[in-house]
Amino acid sequence: MNWTSIGSITDIPRRGARCVNTPEGKIAVFRTAEDHVFAIDDHCPHKGGPLSQGIVHGSSVTCPLHNWVISLETGKALGADEGAVRTIPVKVEGEQLFIALEALRNKAA
C-alpha cells in the first residue's frame, strides 16, 4: 500500500476528530479515548452530515445533523439505521499517522 503522512496523533484531541482534504473528498480522522485512530469519509450515509463534527464515544460517532450513530471501525450505521460510509486504512507509527488513499480509489473504481 501507498501510505500518505497526515500528521501526528497529538494533532487530534482525544474523543475528537480532524479533517483531511484529499482529491477523494474530505476524510474525517478520529482519535478515541484510548488512542485508537480511524479514518472514514466525512459524509454521513443519511444526508451527508459532516461526521467529523460529531460526538465521539467508544469507537462510534454520533452525526451532528440527525444523530445517526456510525461505527468508526466498519463505517456502518448502528442500531436501526441502515447505511455505510467508506473506511480508509490508517497506520500509526509512533506518533505519526498515515492513510492509504488508494484503497478509496480502488473502491471507487
Added chain:
Amino acid sequence: MTEKLVIVGNGMAPGRMLEHLFEKAPGRYEVTIFNAEPRVNYDRIMLSPVLSGEKDYEQIIIHGDGWYIKNGITLYKGHKIVAIDRAAKTITSDRGVTAKYDKLVIATGSTPFILPVPGNNLAGVLSYRDLDDVQAMMLAAQSRSKAVVIGGGLLGLEAAAGLAMQGMDVTVLHLMPTLMERQLDPAAGYLLQRELENRGLKVICKASTKRILGERKVEGVELADGTVIPCTLVVMAAGIRPSAWLGKSAGLDVNRGIVVDDHMQTSDPDIFSVGECAEVGGHVYGLVAPLYEMARVAAAKLAGEDVPGFVHNDTPTKLKVTGIDLFSLGDFADGDDRQEIVLRDASAGVYKRLVIKDNRIIGTVLYGETADGAWFNDLKKKATDITEMRDTLIFGQAYQGGSPLDPMAAVAALPDDAEICGCNGVCKGKIVGTITAKGLSSLDDVRAHTKASASCGSCTGLVEQVMKLALGDSYNPAAVQPMCKCTDLGHDDVRRLIVAKALKTIPAVMQELQWKSSCGCAKCRPALNYYLVADWPGEYEDDYQSRYINERVHANIQKDGTYSVVPRMWGGMTNAKELRAIADVVDKFQIPAVKVTGGQRIDMLGVKKQDLPAVWADLGEAGFVSGAAYAKGLRTVKTCVGSEWCRFGTQDSTGLGIRLEKFMWGSWTPAKLKLAVSGCPRNCAEATCKDIGVICVDSGYEIHFAGAAGLDIKGTEVLGLVKTEDEALEVIVALTQMYREQGRYLERIYKWTKRVGIPEIRKQVLDDVARRKEYFDRFVLSQKFAQVDPWSERVSGKDKHEFKPMATIGMAQAAE
C-alpha cells in the same frame, strides 16, 4: 580458542543474557563489559523502593563483584564507549581504553527525555534513571521542601510517591487529562489520581510546563497558563528515548532504536543489540519482560544454538507504589466488534474492565483489586474462549456463580450528613433515623415527617433509595427512567449525587455512580458536562469533547456543513455602525444569506468553518459578542419600544430587556432560555409565550414564566407582580438559577415547572426573600466564570485545531 565478546552497557538485559550464555556455553567467550555507570549490575526496577526508603542499594544488586571475578569478566566501571570501529573490530571508551571484539553486544538502554524548556539545566533538575539520580533526590529530600515531578506516567508517579515518603511536598504535572493514560483508561486514571491526592500528593493534569525558574538553582516551575509552583527540586519523568546513537554513529541500521532481527542481530552480523536500545519487529520496549526474552534469544544465538526467534507479547503494567493496586494489559480500546465487561464498586474504590473480542480477552484494566490480573493475562495469552464463564468472568477466578452488582451501593456509601433534599435541607441520617424511630413505611409518611421530597420532588428517587436501604426488600421504589443505557440512575438522582458526593469530573461521576460503560455516550456526556458546569462554577473545567458541535464551535451547523453566525443585539436594538460592520463582513467573506431572525437580530448563514475565526475577529472589532444562538443557555431577550417611544408604554421595556440580557448572557442552562419584555399588556414582544417574560404595567412588572411556542404551544404562567425593576431582575435571575440547579438536561422551563409545581417555585423565588437572594448570589458567582465571550477567545487562538484541516493532500501527491 575463546572468542572475545565485548558488551557496551551493564544493565538488566545483558546481565540476564550472560547468565544464559554461561549456562549454555561455559568458557566459549572471554567477556569484557564497559559501563558508563561506575558500578555493577543492579535491579533498576527496584530504584523506586530505594527512593521510598523501603530497600537499600545493597539489596538490589543483581551481580556483585564476585560474580564478575568468578566468570572471568573484565568490567570497566565508569567507562563510556564513544566509538566503534567496525573495520578494525574495536571499540574505544571516553577514558581512552580500546578493546578488540569478535562479537559485540550493544545494550545501552535508554536516555530520559528532557523537556526543551528554558531552565532545564539548572541545578536541582534531575531525571529518574539510575542510582545517582536516586541519591541526588534523597539528598534533596532532606530539605523537606517542595518538589515538582513532570510526568504522570509510571516513572513519574513512582518518583513522586517516593519523594513524598521522604517527606517532600510533591506536585505532579501531567500534560494529558488523566494519569498514566497509556496504560489506564480515564476511569482508572481518575481512581489513581484520587488515591494519590488522598496521600497528600498534588496532581495537576493538562499542565504544560513553560519554563523552570531560578538563577542558578531551581526556584519554581511556570506553566503555560501562568501558574507558578515554587519548588527546590524538579524531576523530569516525561518519557525515555532508546539510546541508539552509538549504533547510528557506527553506521548500523537505526530507526527508533537499533534495528535487529528476531535473533537480536543488527545489520552487522558480528554486532548484536539487546535491551531498550534495540528495535525488533518495529517495537521498542520499556519493561523488562520482553528484554529478558531478547536476552534469552541472543544468548542462544551467541552459543550457536538454533532457537525460535523473539515474538512480541503484551506485558502487563503495574505501579510499584505500596498500597496502590493497578494492573493494565493489552488493548483496551472500545470497538463494535468488541464488548466490554465493567465492574465498579464505588465504596471499595474498585474498577475492573475486560475488553472481549470474538469471545476472547484482548485487554484488561484493573484498579483496586488486581489479584486476578495474572489469571486474565493467562486467558488472554492462551486466547481462551470465555463464552462459558462470561457472566461471572469479571468476578475473577475464585468467583464462579457470582451475584449481580448492588444497585444500592452509591446510596449506601453516602455519609449520614449527606444532603438528600435540597429544598428542605434534609440529610440521609435524618431520614433513616425518622424511619426507624417512627416506624414509617411509605413515601408519603416520610414526606410528612421529614419534609424530604415534599417540595420540588426532584430528590424523590434518592429518598426512595434511602428508604429501601432502611426498610430492606419490603420497600419497592417506583421505577425511574434511567438517563441512558450507561446507568440505571435517572437525571435527578445523578444531579443530587453529584452535589452530595462532591463529584467534580466526568470520570468521577462515572466511577462513583457506577456507570456501566467506560466512556459514556452521546446522551449522558453532554448532560453530565452541563450538571458539572452548573454545580461547580469555577472549579469544573468544561469537557470540550462532551459538547455538541454547535457549542464547541460557537456557531450553528447547517445542512451543508457550513455555519450560521448570530451576534448579540442587546434587546433587539442596533445602530448604523453595527449594521455597517455586518454588511462589511458579509461582503468580505461572501456570506450567501442574511436574515432577520424571529428573535430580533441578524443571522448570517452559510459561513465556511475555516472562516469563522476571521468573521468573529471583524465582528468583535465592531463590539459584537456571540449571540449564543446555538447554546443551551441564554438566547435572546426580545423587547418592544416601551415607554421610551410608544404612546402606551408604561415602563422602559427596552431598557429592562437590555439589562437582563447583559446580566444573564453567557450562563449555561439545562435547555435554551428565551426571555422577552413587553411595555404594556398589548404585549408586542410576545412575552407570554417565552421561558420567562415580563409584562410592564403601571404598578410595576408582572413576571411570567413557563411558556412555549415551539414543539408545544403554551401560554405563560404568572409568577407574580413586583414593584421595581431591580426586584424584577432579582426574581428572574433567582428563577433561572433554581431552574439551572434542578432542571434535567434538555428540559425547558415549562416542562420543569410541570414537574415541580408552580406554588413551589413561587414560594422559593418570590415569597421567600432570603432564599431568592441565595439563588441570586449563586447565579452571580457562576457568571464570573461564564461571561467570557467565546468568539474573542477563539479569535485569540483557543481551539485552533477546530477550524483547520489536519492535512491537505494535493492531487500531485495523491497520484500514483
